[in-house]
Structure formats: structure tokens, C-alpha cells
Amino acid sequence: MEHLCSLGANNKKMAMLRESQIMKIHYITGVAAIFVVAVHIMMRIAIMPYGMSLEYENVIANYQNIPYIVLLESILVLVSIHGFNGLRVILLELRQSKKWEDGVTVLTIAAMIALIAYGTRTIIIANGLGFE
């Protein structure tokens, strides 16, 4: 745990995790996302024709299925973490300064949390719609 939460420590750098640990998380979320997104796409085309799977009743039925909700939430979290960390890495490659790095990190984490919250809200509301 000593390497965690080094905020304001020796190097005065805003870092909760080492960059090598962040890259491990980036790779793990990337590989995991491949599997869950593959299942999500297969659900769109394997069970019924693509057009039919997008009909309102069928989409709501998906949100009533607990394992599928877990899958959707997994996609939401994994892709958000992977995507916004990827964006952070690209932005840090373009320019380097403490202010820029801290700003990019804070903004990408805030955007990631906002997107996960918004997507979770949809899942909760759509899950409730079927019981009306």
C-alpha cells in the first residue's frame, strides 16, 4: 500500500497510482472489454435479426434481464476506464507540464465518472420501465 496515495509526497506529483500500474489497468480493462463487447454485439445479431433486436419491447426486455444488466454495467465501466485513460495518455504525449498533466488527469477522471453515472441512470430507469 505504500506506493498508493502518494499525493503531495516526495515528488510533489499528483499521483494515486504509478504509471506502470495505470498501464496494467489499461490493458486488463481493454482485454476484458473485448469479451464483454463481443457478447453484447452477439446479443444484437445472434438471437434475433438486428432490426428486431432494436424494437422498444426487445430493448426493455434486455434491461429486465439481470445477467445482461451486469454485462451492460461491465461494458460501461470497463470501456469508460480504458477510453478515458487512453485519451489521457494521448493528451500527455502532446504536451508536458505539471499543470497540464494534473488538469488532464482531473478532467478525464471527472468525465469518466460522469459518463458511468449517466449510463447507470439509463440502466436503472429502463429496468424500472418494464414494471409500470
Next chain:
Amino acid sequence: MVSGGLYTICACGEKILEMEKEVADRNNREGMMGWLNPRRYGWERVSYWLQRLTGVGLLAYFIAHIYETSQIAGGPALWEAFLELTQTTLGHIILIVVIGMCVYHSANGIRLIFVHGGKGLGKPGRPDYPYDAVSLNYRQKSGIWIALILALVAMLYGASVLFGGE
């Protein structure tokens, strides 16, 4: 180096005219254009920026997709209206491009995980003329081509599903 008016005194004690130093210190930063320039570096450079461009494109699609699916919360009328907006020829073409980006990013990303783990880079050797990097070998080039071919195949399959009339 220590700067001294018109002259700069080198560590070895030699004086270099300041004018010469200015020539040596020319601005070599290319900024975004240098990042996007696919020339000079070969397929590895193309792979480098394709990975980043597809990543940014997929993130943009993901955000749009989260917004698109949130329309379900507005009821059947809003959902059907939004589907009419996205289930068009242009919408399908965008989806086919997204499929290609997704497959390329995944396949090339797996190659990069192996590269960062030191797998498939070959043994280090003495740099001889023409100084080709040992790490940029046929395995890496094959990986890039496999990612591109898989993306093309997935796009064709996606097109057959989306425009197949089902």
C-alpha cells in the same frame, strides 16, 4: 555550456560563435503535424497513429452510444423517433466504420500488449548499417497487417448484416 556574450564556452574550453549556436538550436518541434506525419517511419508509425485515431473515434462513438441508448428512458415514441434518426444509410456507414475501428484497435492493442511485455521483439543486436531496428521485425509487421485484414473482414460482415435487409 556557458553562454558568454557573442561566444559560448564549451566544456572542452573551446569558444563557439553565438551565431553558430543559434543555427544548432533551431526549432525542431513539429507539434501535431509531426505526430500525424506517416512518412519517414514506415508501417509502425501508421499503426501508431491509427491506434490513437481509432481510440479517440471509439471513445466519441461510445459517448454518443450512451446518449443514444438513454433515449429509451423517454418511452417508446422517443425511442422510435431516435431510431429513425440513426437507422439510416449514413448511420449504417458510420456503424461499419466503428466496427472496423473496434476490430483494428482490439487486434493491434493485443499486439501492443505483447510488445510492451517484450514478446516478439527479437534479440538485441549490434546496430549495423542501415540501422534497421531489430524490434521492427516481420512479426510486428504481420501483426499490423493481420489487424488491418481482420478490420476489413469485420466491416464486410457488418455491412452484410446492416444492409442485408433483415
